[in-house]
Amino acid sequence: MADSEMKTRMHAVRRHMARMGVDVIIVRSTDRFLNEYVPTSESARVWITGFTGSMGEAIITADAAYLAVDGRYWVQGPKETDADIWTVVKVPMGTALDVSLAQTLADLAVSAKPKKLRIGFEPERITLNALQRLKTAVGPGCTWKPLFPSPVEQARGAGRPAGQAPGLRLVDEKKVGATVRDKLDALTPKLQAVGADALLVQKLDDIAYLSNLRGTELPYQATFKSIALATKETLFIGIDPSTVPNAVRVARDDVLFMPEAELFTLVGKKAKRKAVLLDPSQNTERVRAQVEATGARIVLGATPVAAMKAAKNAGEQACMQDAFRRADTVVAEAIKWACTEVVAGRRVTERSFADKVTERFEAHGAVGLSFSIISAAGKNGAIVHYSDPSPRRALKRGELMLLDTGGYFEEGYATDLTRTFLVGGPRDKATEQQKYIYTLVLKAAIAGMSAVFPKGTLGGALDAIVRAPIWAEGLDFAHGTGHGVGINVHEFPPSVRPGAVTPLEPGQIFSIEPGLYMPKFGGVRIENLCTVEPVPKNKGFLRVKPLTFSPLDKRLIDTKRLTAAEKAFLKDFAAAYVPAV
Amino acid sequence: MADSEMKTRMHAVRRHMARMGVDVIIVRSTDRFLNEYVPTSESARVWITGFTGSMGEAIITADAAYLAVDGRYWVQGPKETDADIWTVVKVPMGTALDVSLAQTLADLAVSAKPKKLRIGFEPERITLNALQRLKTAVGPGCTWKPLFPSPVEQARGAGRPAGQAPGLRLVDEKKVGATVRDKLDALTPKLQAVGADALLVQKLDDIAYLSNLRGTELPYQATFKSIALATKETLFIGIDPSTVPNAVRVARDDVLFMPEAELFTLVGKKAKRKAVLLDPSQNTERVRAQVEATGARIVLGATPVAAMKAAKNAGEQACMQDAFRRADTVVAEAIKWACTEVVAGRRVTERSFADKVTERFEAHGAVGLSFSIISAAGKNGAIVHYSDPSPRRALKRGELMLLDTGGYFEEGYATDLTRTFLVGGPRDKATEQQKYIYTLVLKAAIAGMSAVFPKGTLGGALDAIVRAPIWAEGLDFAHGTGHGVGINVHEFPPSVRPGAVTPLEPGQIFSIEPGLYMPKFGGVRIENLCTVEPVPKNKGFLRVKPLTFSPLDKRLIDTKRLTAAEKAFLKDFAAAYVPAV
16 A cells, blocks of 8 residues: 555544544454454554554554554564554563553543543444453543544545355254254353343354354354344344345244344343343443443343353364364375475465465365465564465575464364474475474473363463473563464463463363564464363363374474473374374 | 360350341451461460461351361361361362352352341451452442451450560661661652552561561561551651660661551641552551541552562572571471481480471571471371471381471571471482472472573463473472562562462562372472572573572482483582581
8 A cells, every 4th residue: 555545544534533523543453343353455444554464453643643563463563554654562472452552542641631632432343341441541531432433434434345245154053062042041041140131242253153153254254244132032143134045044943133223123122121141341332332222221241152162062072173184184285285396396485385275275175264374484484473475485495484374164163273394305404493493382382282280270371381491491472372263263261371360171172382483583383273171080180182283394303302201292193193085 | 275165255256246236257367467477375266266277267157157278278277176166168279268258258148138148347457458359259238347346356355365575676777788768768759659648558577678677576477566657758657665675766767656546646647638558458447447537638559668578689688598598507407417316216206306496596596487387297298387296296217207497587587498308317218109209399399490481471370380290290289389588488479379460570589389298198398489580691581590408308309200401400409508607
């Protein structure tokens, strides 16, 4: 995007800000469905900043603009934004983006004195908790003004692209282990326990989970844009009913589809003496206001769906393991192809390698990718979320190549896997530095995949166990150790990060993905998906069990640096890989 | 104590409860100075329960009584209490006692419906935060009534023993690295930053820290009972002025001593347009009410003294290292004595061993012990805080003996050290089980003492690193990994426990004390004091550095189970021990 175009856009936004009477506005990455991956073309934040990363929070004043990004985007953030317009705030690991946002707003509030800072926010893009945290952190002496639509959306105006059809499809209720009826029956006593008659659901993967439906409209996701109301009898889904295929309607007895506006009318009709549970970490300020307007009683509390969804049942585990096995094979095949081509003297680029990965996913039956393929050669591997593989960057024999990719198969659960390999033939030798870095990351990965701990142990403890071998060398990585995986490729709970206080529970599925990144050297990351299971012989103890087994690059392993236990782990790990046909 | 006497006491308490119109009372372990170690003879909780452990929270209703204790007292709690009167609640690791307390109260509140449960509490023994947490956790539908004095104190009446004189003494301001003036000068801008003119201090070690004074009145502590008000100019100490030696008065220009009541009168006189900072985690509900009554403005916030006190300056570090070296020697000498005596066929009991430890502390210049000596032979080692060494239990050759002890030397900083040893001569052999357990605990201790981590790492992460080798074997220990040490033997911050969110900072001094306890086998604990220092070659990284080096028992180490790095650590550790003369 030309810089002059970006300046024009910013000028228009500031004109709307002045007209609406605010000194500063917050521009969030998410959309009104609180999507993590908003299509670049639809994202208001991408439109105004130029920054295409998945996460980033922006603040615009009359004469300044700040973009806060985490460790994944410290390199990409400044690269994609116009330095004349944007100050990129590099938020350190362990600090949430909204803490940085609040700090910037608090500084602006102090500078504005004795005038009160007038802060504009988008009520459809912020949860009740997030808004409350921001208000508390910024402190008194400001006014908060909901702006709907926001100055950015107004400036963007008709240029905004239309969305796609949701592309609803059924998942096989026999395979995923629980019908919609089963799920409503499990949900009902949990709602009753907190005195609620219904649950208002905005989290798209919660809706996909409850409905046993998937969609194709969102890039890299298996969800579909909607809002839902779960009652004892029925799951009401607010969506354009004309987009719902007849087969879906017929197969889902316990689901009723209606336009979103009618969903709130329905709440209004049922409102008398009825209580609706809203989760302040999931529901937006705008929806809260809409429910309040219906006259229903609002109960605030954690949604019971999060824990239901996190502990995968046997059917889900089977579906996911089948998908993981295919993804393991996709990655192994693509790596073998690239090495063979390069050794044969044929040109392979980051882009053509990514295209090969996509082709192999399709060949193995994937219905989509779960995120933009990270195909990073040499130094590009140091950009943690390098999301735009270059058709001009050819893979060179002897350099490291990092591939991070995942897909969706028929049942609509995400896969996620990272392998780093040496470009070249089986007899090519890695340098000492390459082996040192790779082996160190591998030791961290093994520490995580073989961890044992008592019930109740928190994600933060596992994070420390994984990092310890890397810390011992005075190194670290600026991203979390792992995230939950389910219908979305990033699912919470669980969480494996510094200070994470969510307990590790049997049936959870999450990644363990230590890495090391050096701008002048490149990057190594090894990511596997794992679950937690009881230790048969030790009551009260749990252990991590790996679920992905795509081969590791033996040429990069310095066996001298491995303990006997680590070697034994690797032997079992290699034996567990059985390619999908 | 005869059971009939305990029943008589409980009867009297319940009579007072009925008269004061409450259904249930909370009886806390602490006194009005929020002491951790209240002398057994002075403790109202010990008087009514019979339980002598340092921590435990009791609840008494008209027909039931509950005592909540943590992992340290799961064995001792039921042993010391009358099962006809008390239900001992064994609170699991990771759950605070007051969470358990709140749960019990909430259950009682539900059972009382439709009547409102009337809860009596002691306003002088509960901090603002603790009271708020209890009220929140118990929920609405109860009434809370401050009882002063409490029904337990009333029942106890005149039987209550008088306290001792404070025994104030000066510490050498040159040695401890900062004068009272230095400390007030450091404190003042921190108070101004939160809009306060003065700080009301109740935490006894904060008063000892700010005044550079120590006392002898409290068993196992170097503090003295008092209350203080710190202003820019002066540290006012509320204490009976007749107990302050003239030398103390002369040496401390910036300290003014006055009766406690006058301190509040002073606050009242200065109150106009003045703000007093209260720390809701440190100040009691009663003192809040007293300050409020003076007309002063109350500012609530964290006391700046905690962080000042936690980061030891070079002078304090030197004082403490000198004390640690003497304590190392005390323990080494006592262990050598015990083994020699037993091999020579002479009788050594838990009690006579403890007496020898006391004698060696005195010989090396200690002015007191920092806690009751834990001298636990064989199976008694499984009682984590075994505080009453028996004169009848003789040490047997070939069994494990656990010694956990600490003292105060002239400068008034606590020491704390645990060693487990095999009773017998240098050529005596340990069993495979003894070596297995000891070596496992040792591996955990080494993991902690050699840990490296980035700045900002939390205590909970170090806790996981220490436990990981023990967890890997399906074992765990039901106490924290470590606590801060300073003027008090338990100082917070820092904290090394599951989920601890206090960051590890250079200059902090804390214990690392993994252990394993099996009722049929006994206990092994290895405790060392450590500090945190920057890693010279790796900017942004910190490492643990051990400060205690009392010899480990080589006969109990299974070197086959140690890595090369662990062996190298032990070599350096052994070389660092230089006995005090």
